[in-house]
Amino acid sequence: MRKVLIVGGGIAGPVLGMWLKRLGMEVSIAEARPTAAVGEGAFLGVAPNGMNALEPLGVAGAVATAGTPCEAFQFINRKGDSIGVIDRSGDASAFGRPLTMIRRGQLNAILAEEAARQGVEIRWGQRLMGVDESHPSHVIARFEDGSESSADILIGCDGLRSRVRSLILPEAPAPSFTGLLDYGGFAQGIQVPVPPGINLMLFGRRAFFGTFVTPSGEIWWFHNGAPGSSDPEALRKSPDPTRERERLLELHREDPPWVSDVIRATPRLLGPWPIYDLHAMPRWHSGRVCLLGDAAHAMSPSAGQGAALAMEDALVLARCLRDIDAPSKAFAAFEKARRPRVDAIFRAARRNGSGKAVNSALSEWFRDRMLPFFLRLGASGQSKMYSYRLEWDQPRA
Ligand SMILES: Cc1cc2nc3c(=O)[nH]c(=O)nc-3n(C[C@H](O)[C@H](O)[C@H](O)COP(=O)(O)OP(=O)(O)OC[C@H]3O[C@@H](n4cnc5c(N)ncnc54)[C@H](O)[C@@H]3O)c2cc1C
Known part of the structure; x- marks a missing residue:
């Protein structure tokens, strides 16, 4: 397996591209946006587990320099009273890197620039429209501009509204x-x-x-x-x-x-x-095509983990492709390795999001009394997510 086409140059795409270059593969990314779109989007927090997944690629330092470490979460009610604090000031020493707040456009640009520097070809302004999986030895991608590309495997890193997902798994649930x-x-x-x-x-x-x-x-x-x-x-x-x-x-x-x-x-x-959010996907792959990041398992930002999970996914999929020759077997091993963690964080994200919009004074009263308890639970859950560590030299799963 030599030639890989990645669809989507947001977060998962460039990170996967860098890992696959390490395996000596020929990697191209087709990204629908016309440019790196530095000013696009608002901001996000890259959790320590995500930063650690970037570290071996030599890109965590650039993200840290462009971002700002988060020292704590402070929760207040509408009267301004504190209802809890999660201290994160020890994260750098505990996990290697702290939760890093960064503008989304800047993060995307850093990842794309570094991927290009490491030899990944990025084709801006190429929107995938169709996938032809009928050939046993390769897959063909068709783009809006009328062009085509063939590759040994195609990886859909095209986010929540993934076109790749709807093409290869038409039975998949809608977000x-x-x-x-x-x-x-x-x-x-x-x-x-x-x-x-x-x-x-x-x-x-x-x-x-x-x-x-x-x-x-x-x-x-x-x-x-x-x-x-x-x-x-x-x-x-x-x-x-x-x-x-x-x-x-x-x-x-x-x-x-x-x-x-x-x-x-x-x-x-x-x-x-x-x-x-997107859950209960029947599977994440079909033949020579696999989904990764939000395309496979989007979740609400309330756990602050979607980007970090996309970064972890990239490392694990690259390990599977390194250790297993047959693409369909590598994809199955990837999905098996990732499902339990992704499912657990998906549930946490749903829980965290549930009290954010209340519609009566009574539900507000009830929520504010329960919150200190849930925040204590949330703090230990957050540290558990942050402490997750993947090594490139580990075997695939
Ligand atoms: C408001 C908000 C706040 C968030 N905050 C956080 C946070 O603080 N921390 C965190 O970890 N996560 C956060 N997330 C989640 C995080 O943004 C996603 O999990 C992450 O962006 C997923 O990365 P991805 O590469 O899979 O998808 P994306 O980042 O969505 O990238 C997909 C890329 O594919 C391209 N694309 C789409 N269709 C096509 C096509 N047909 N052809 C070619 N290219 C295509 C898109 O242009 C895009 O560049 C937040 C999400 C939202 C919506």
Whole structure:
């Protein structure tokens, strides 16, 4: 097996590309976006387990330099009272790298640049439309621009709305909407009650608001809340930032005033991203084609693990392809190795997301009384996820 086509150059694609180059394979990535899209998206946290999966590729340092370590999560209610703290200041010494907050566009650009530097060909502006699996010895990909590409194997790293998935596994379930819309933005010049380096998480009266201040004083924020009577897909496809900013202000009307100040001070409202997850996939592969990252197992960002799992997936799939000759057997070994961990984190992400949008004062009262208990549980679960370590030299599973 020599020639690999990866579809999708977000997070999973470039990381897998770098691993497969190590195996001496000829690797191309077809990415639908016309460029690396440095300014795209909001921000995310790369968990220590994800950073550790990047370390042997020599790219964790660049991500750490571009990002900011998270020292703690502080949870507050709408009165501003603390309902719990998860101290993460020991993560660098415990796990090697801390949870690293970084702009999404910057992370994607670092991964793509490093993959290209390591010899992975990236074809920007190539949107996959079709896959021909009828040949026993190779697979053919067809693109929107009319071009074709053949490869020994094709790996779908094309995210939540994976075209590869719908082509090779038409029976796969559709992603399910979690009931939450995510918006975000970058603001400056507002006083928020948290020092730089701490993720401040507000369980508000009707919605959730996360804030992170960088050392330069920039405020990174996100909102999670219900879409109300709006159709989430219609909002995603044609957002109306003025109307939606008003809706966010209304949803946070009973929360501390600095929340509205931050929303108002944000030059460009980003999103919405309706939050979906994808579970109970019958399988992750078919013949010479395999899915990886969100294409195989998207989960809500409430566990902060989707990107890290995509990075882990890449390492494990590369190990399977290194140790097993037949692609279908390598893909089956990959899926078997990854399912238990992915399933456990999927369940945690669903649990974490469940109290973010409440619709009555009674449910708010009940939630705020239960939260300290759940946060204590969450802290130990988070450390368990972070401590997960994969080594390249281990055998495949
Ligand atoms: C609002 C939000 C916040 C999040 N926060 C976090 C967080 O803090 N921490 C964390 O670990 N995870 C977080 N996640 C999850 C994380 O973003 C995903 O798990 C991660 O991006 C998955 O990586 P991926 O490479 O599988 O998919 P993606 O990053 O989605 O990349 C897929 C790529 O495929 C390309 N593509 C799609 N279709 C085609 C096609 N037909 N042809 C060619 N290319 C195609 C896309 O353009 C894209 O570049 C968050 C997700 C959301 C929505």
